[in-house]
């Protein structure tokens with residue numbers, strides 16, 4: 047039994063907003079008074095601030111993380127007949143964006159400790175049709191970009207970072223997500239570490255020509271007005287989102303630190319319980335993990351019952367992701383099946399994300415750990 051039972055949601059955005067209300071309301075009012083909803087100073091302001099924050103030369107705002115991926119691949123000319131290498135253990139959009147362009151996803155299994163793509167297996171998946179590699183900095187932990195860059199460079203392939211969960215994570219060499227590939231994609235979905243008041247996304251790159259192309263493509267490929275040399279679409283980030291995100295970006299590093307403190311507290315509290323059946327998240331040496339999620343692993347036979355137990359006691363938790371992408375019905379045409387990516391399948395059966403948001407109290411953290419221990423019998 048926990049010392050004290052308290053409610054713990056998986057994420058508490060109301061608690062965050064309570065600390066931001068006085069900063070957010072004036073900028074929302076300002077956008078409404080200006081009636082400048084598309085483009086404008088908040089969008090360009092956020093773009094330069096995100097470029098500076100990630101260390102990339104340029105940033106282009108767009109509608110969502112999913113569209114950031116689509117736009118990046120489209121701008122790189124990826125389409126039918128092309129293969130794109132990625133991880134099967136990711137949110138659907140990574141793979142969905144490849145397939146929307148008519149290209150073929152080629153999966154490479156994950157490392158069991160970090161859940162990120164197993165870089166050592168990538169070379170074996172490259173063919174003459176491979177056009178790009180998409181690593182996902184899953185749960186907020188940077189992929190080993192130095193090792194990956196070597197493979198990509200040898201094969202002359204662009205790396206497209208799916209940094210949707212990972213704004214602010216740093217690799218062991220100190221480089222930040224978004225500055226180390228050919229192009230990187232971010233999401234401002236509300237549950238990400240930097241979340242908007244709705245959907246939003248960003249593409250970053252060190253290639254100024256590519257940045258220009260992305261900026262033109264996100265507005266119907268239009269340049270100058272009513273002249274279209276390129277195909278594009280409406281992938282614009284709106285001013286209201288940008289204005290809110292600029293306020294929140296100022297707090298982002300403090301929120302990352304809050305999440306990291308919570309992760310350290312969980313490690314200490316779980317160590318005290320001495321639970322043999324639980325595996326805590328691994329941090330790769332030298333990486334700055336931003337803990338978009340704190341994901342534990344338990345035996346597959348007990349995972350779903352643990353989820354039920356947590357929910358019975360008002361503790362939020364979630365399985366990211368219960369089905370590996372290679373087993374999604376809509377990707378059946380690619381011919382993958384059970385057993386093809388055993389580590390990804392095992393992760394889908396064994397993992398569980400616990401609340402890690404920065405506003406968690408000590409009492410809540412203790413209650414989360416006690417409730418897990420109560421079930422696993424510590």
Ligand SMILES: *Cc1c(COP(=O)(O)O)cnc(C)c1O
Pocket residue numbers: 110111112113136137139140182208210211232233234235245246247
């Ligand atoms: C959230 C997410 C996306 C998609 O971002 P949206 O803004 O929701 O479209 C893509 N990839 C990963 C890994 C994500 O977590």
